[in-house]
Amino acid sequence: xxxxxxxxxxxxxxxxxxxxxxxxxxxxxxxxxxxxxxxxxxxxxxxxxxxxxxxxxxxxxxxxxxxxxxxxxxxxxxxxxxxxxxxxxxxxxxxxxxxxxxxxxxxxxxxxxxxxxxxxxxxxxxxxxxxxxxxxxxxxxxxxxxxxxxxxxxxxxxxxxxxxxxxxxxxxxxxxxxxxxxxxxxxxxxxxxxxxxxxxxxxxxxxxxxxxxxxxxxxxxxxxxxxxxxxxxxxxxxxxxxxxxxxxxxxxxxxxxxxxxxxxxxxxxxxxxxxxxxxxxxxxxxxxxxxxxxxxxxxxxxxxxxxxxxxxxxxxxxxxxxxxxxxxxxxxxxxxxxxxxxxxxxxxxxxxxxxxxxxxxxxxxxxxxxxxxxxxxxxxxxxxxxxxxxxxxxxxxxxxxxxxxxxxxxxxxxxxxxx
Amino acid sequence: xxxxxxxxxxxxxxxxxxxxxxxxxxxxxxxxxxxxxxxxxxxxxxxxxxxxxxxxxxxxxxxxxxxxxxxxxxxxxxxxxxxxxxxxxxxxxxxxxxxxxxxxxxxxxxxxxxxxxxxxxxxxxxxxxxxxxxxxxxxxxxxxxxxxxxxxxxxxxxxxxxxxxxxxxxxxxxxxxxxxxxxxxxxxxxxxxxxxxxxxxxxxxxxxxxxxxxxxxxxxxxxxxxxxxxxxxxxxxxxxxxxxxxxxxxxxxxxxxxxxxxxxxxxxxxxxxxxxxxxxxxxxxxxxxxxxxxxxxxxxxxxxxxxxxxxxxxx
Numbered sequence: 222x223x224x225x226x227x228x229x230x231x232x233x234x235x236x237x238x239x240x241x242x243x244x245x246x247x248x249x250x251x252x253x254x255x256x257x258x259x260x261x262x263x264x265x266x267x268x269x270x271x272x273x274x275x276x277x278x279x280x281x282x283x284x285x286x287x288x289x290x291x292x293x294x295x296x297x298x299x300x301x302x303x304x305x306x307x308x309x310x311x312x313x314x315x316x317x318x319x320x321x322x323x324x325x326x327x328x329x330x331x332x333x334x335x336x337x338x339x340x341x342x343x344x345x346x347x348x349x350x351x352x353x354x355x356x357x358x359x360x361x362x363x364x365x366x367x368x369x370x371x372x373x374x375x376x377x378x379x380x381x382x383x384x385x386x387x388x389x390x391x392x393x394x395x396x397x398x399x400x401x402x403x404x405x406x407x408x409x410x411x412x413x414x415x416x417x418x419x420x421x422x423x424x425x426x427x428x429x430x431x432x433x434x435x436x437x438x439x440x441x442x443x444x445x446x447x448x449x450x451x452x453x454x455x456x457x458x459x460x461x462x463x464x465x466x467x468x469x470x471x472x473x474x475x476x477x478x479x480x481x482x483x484x485x486x487x488x489x490x491x492x493x494x495x496x497x498x499x500x501x502x503x504x505x506x507x508x509x510x511x512x513x514x515x516x517x518x519x520x521x522x523x524x525x526x527x528x529x530x531x532x533x534x535x536x537x538x539x540x541x542x543x544x545x546x547x548x549x550x551x552x553x554x555x556x557x558x559x560x561x562x563x564x565x566x567x568x569x570x571x572x573x574x575x576x577x578x579x580x581x582x583x584x585x586x587x588x589x590x591x592x593x594x595x596x597x598x599x600x601x602x603x604x605x606x607x608x609x610x611x612x613x614x615x616x617x618x619x620x621x622x623x624x625x626x627x628x629x630x631x632x633x634x635x636x637x638x639x640x
Numbered sequence: 641x642x643x644x645x646x647x648x649x650x651x652x653x654x655x656x657x658x659x660x661x662x663x664x665x666x667x668x669x670x671x672x673x674x675x676x677x678x679x680x681x682x683x684x685x686x687x688x689x690x691x692x693x694x695x696x697x698x699x700x701x702x703x704x705x706x707x708x709x710x711x712x713x714x715x716x717x718x719x720x721x722x723x724x725x726x727x728x729x730x731x732x733x734x735x736x737x738x739x740x741x742x743x744x745x746x747x748x749x750x751x752x753x754x755x756x757x758x759x760x761x762x763x764x765x766x767x768x769x770x771x772x773x774x775x776x777x778x779x780x781x782x783x784x785x786x787x788x789x790x791x792x793x794x795x796x797x798x799x800x801x802x803x804x805x806x807x808x809x810x811x812x813x814x815x816x817x818x819x820x821x822x823x824x825x826x827x828x829x830x831x832x833x834x835x836x837x838x839x840x841x842x843x844x845x846x847x848x849x850x851x852x853x854x855x856x857x858x859x860x861x862x863x864x865x866x867x868x869x870x871x872x873x874x875x876x877x878x879x880x881x882x883x884x885x886x887x888x889x890x891x892x893x894x895x896x897x898x899x900x901x902x903x904x905x906x907x908x909x910x911x912x913x914x915x916x917x918x919x920x921x922x923x924x925x926x927x928x929x930x931x932x933x934x935x936x937x938x939x940x941x942x943x944x945x946x947x948x949x950x951x952x953x954x955x
Contacts, residue, residue: 260745260856263754402928430927436860437931439851440654440888442775443895444927446646449774463860466756466852474761474850476768476776494756494852609753 248292249285249559251276251351251549252312252320254305254332257297263490264324268353269295270533271542272321279546285553291546300324302331309335318347318561321545323354323373326405333360336368340561344639349561351549353541358408361588365634368561370568370587372541372548374509376405376459377630379484379593380412382507382623383457384420386595387482389621390455395427397453397479399444401434401464409459409484417457427451436463441471454479461485466494473498481505487598489538489608492615499615504598510540510576511596511617512604519576523604534610540576544589548573548582562639577622586634593628595620646773647892653781655888656788657847659881661861662868663791664839666880667832669869671812673953674722674833675730677737679840680862681744686710686841687848687857688752691759699762707842714837718830741858749855756854780850787846791839792881799877808832867938873951882949887934894926894933901925 253272255265276291284290294317296308305328312320322332332350340347350369352360358375374382387393398413400406410429417426428451432438448456456479460468465486472479480503485491487506492499510519512526526537548571553559556567569584577592602616661683668676686706693702717740725736765780799805811818811828819825851857868887872879901924902912914922926933941948 260754260854260859262749266754432927433929433931436856439861439864439931440650440657440891442650442654443647443892446650446773446775446896447898463852463854463856470850470852474776474778474781476771490755493758494854496756496758496849497760608755 248290249553250292250294250315250317250319252294252296252308252315252317254296254298254308254312254320254322254328255324256300257295259299261300261324265297267533267535268323268542269293271539272546274529274532275543275546279550285550286557286559289559291550296320298328300328302327305331306335309339312348313339313346316346318559319349319351319549321351321353323352323541326355326357326360329355329357329360330364333364333366333369337366340368340639347561347639349565351545353545354539357404358412361586362633365586365632365636367565367587367636367638370565370582370589372545372582372589374591374593374628375588376408376484377412377416378588378628379507380409380416380459381420381630382593382595382628383482383484383505384413384416385623385627386505386507386621387417387424387455387457388420388422392480393421393424393455395425395451395453396421396455396457397428397430397448397451398426399428399430399432399448399456399458399460399468401460402431403434406431406434406459413457424455427453432464434464436467438464438467441468442475444468445471445475445477448479449475449477455482456480457482458486459484461488461491463494465491469495469502469504470498473502479503482595483507487511487538487596487617489535489606489613492598492606492613493608499598499613500600502598505595505620506598506617507593507595507623508538509580509591509593510537511594511619512537513602513616514576514594514596514619516577516622518574518578522576526604530607534607536604536607544573544575544580566638578625581625583629583632586632586636588632590625590629592625593623595623642773643896644893647896648889649772651889651892652885653785653888654891655885656785658864658868658888659884660784660788660791660843660846661840662865662880662884663788663795663843664836664841665865665869666795666872666877667836667839669866670872670874670876670880671808672829672832672836673730673812673874675734675737676836677734677862678717678740678744679737679837680858680865681741682710682714682837683840683844683861684748684848684853684855684858685713685744686844687759687853688748688757688844689841690845690848691752691757691853694759694762699764703842703845706845707838710841710844711834711838714840715830715834717837718833722833723826723830741862745855745858752855754855756852759849759853761849784846784850787842791842792877795839796877864934867934870938871934871941871948873948875952876948876950879948879950887937890933890937891930894930898925898927 255268256262257265272293276293280290298304298308329352336348336350352371354373356373356376358377361371400410482505484507486504530536552564552567556563568582572579572581580589580591583590596617596619598615599618605616606613665679668674689706689709690702693705725732761780765783767779768776769779769782770777807823811825815825868880868884872883902922910918
């Protein structure tokens, strides 16, 4: 053939080979839709740190599927519903097949609806949604979807853990419930009413309040007066943010002698929000781990926590990002593919070594099952709560562990699987 | 009866806190007519400044420095921001202060971070002043009450009884005549605005440790302050006081008496085990919606008595 044709042919051949090579070492992108701006930006930022840290660990070991690296793509929704939809569309445009989110169940619901519709219409461009913190129980019950995997215990499971521990606590005799009047708070209230009867039968429910949420209640004194009048020794609440900061501060200021059983009362931003009251309040939380837990599987994590703290100047609070990234990598390697359907199938039933024992992704509803620990705020600790380089002078001490059997609850999910 | 007395007492405490938050705005919105959306942001700045000073010097110097600093910032905002924008009308003013509120919020986050700061009550006032019905009332809450009352008395005396107050009142309603009489009207506005901002800063310094000092506090506290002013009526300091006290007592009564709406619904034939929206209404009590009642009142006032309780001007 002519020289010109030969050169063109070889150029094309080389180009094809290079393109093929680029394809093989292409990164696997995981979109993270969280608030990176606005008042809740700290939570989104910390989640991004965690994802990047643990993806980095996987990449250090050689990545997945024979050398492909994981890449986290931050997508800011500024806690705005329209922005969440916008970022989902952007994810589609960018060709992302995996998205994660957790801050705000309303956004989670938005994402579940979006991927259900999108995957039905575009089966060759399906997207898997990995939920790391949106705890509305319905997402793994009535609203369950093959495309949704939840890595956090849902509200009912967390309340099950709290009530199990309350059943073992001799100080719990009269319980007062106070919750935020919106989907999450009502879900907590409903679960608590049911589970208190089952797991804390000797205790009396002496109060059950709902308040306007999100910092609207400035003065908690009248509520505290009612709690005092009821003779309650325990307050059970799902409150978070200013709705718990002001509650705790007002309680301590009024000399109310109760113990608080909470889900989110131990969030680092809340410890900051309590101010001096953090050192004297009798507050309990339920989490998947805490750094001062004297359990071998937690102690094994501490060197990684040291590295985390050295990098990001904060102590460890949530282990779920690690589970999410590691299990995604394991599922991809098990499936031998990055296709969401194959990875989803491989993820079902997958187990992982968590800080309190094995955690398992239940096949029926894509709900992670896990042991949980109920712990109290304390000024006696080895490893303090640190955030932004600041030592808060408090940490947690274990009250009790709740086994996976005791935190797992039946599901109503009737999952339809693809193919 | 006991509950009623408690509700009235705590209602007054809470109402005076609301008045303290709104006091600066009575000067700025109520009298000058400037719709300052950044008022709560300046309140937030006062809290943060007081926190910063309390960390390095002490709580009490903070009470002096924070309002001064915020007042100066307010005067600068008026002189270089509002004055040029004022010509362009009320909407432009509103948008300017609206944008300013966002800017202040971001600046606060950049300097102090996005997590609440541990601004605390000073040790000197941490003791229990008295105990009533099993609840402790800390000396600090009484201190807050005294400051609120003091602010009201001082503002009233200043506006109604001093020469400067006279000039301010005259300048707000008859600026040209006052200028013709030789007073520097723009300067009067600047100092009035600055003074209003200083009051916001003082309120922030005093209540930031009780309400929580974090970047979102301005958005949370902003609306209720406007409600107090509008219900009280524009142009009236006494109206703002009465409105604040009324809201405080109403909030407490709603929570303490916790009345259910069911009797009303029962009369309309709704069953107790109704589903869906009706089940929400059946279970609704006044305690659930207590913080929303002031806004309901605002709507009613604007419909039936737009001038507010003691207002001298329309909104």
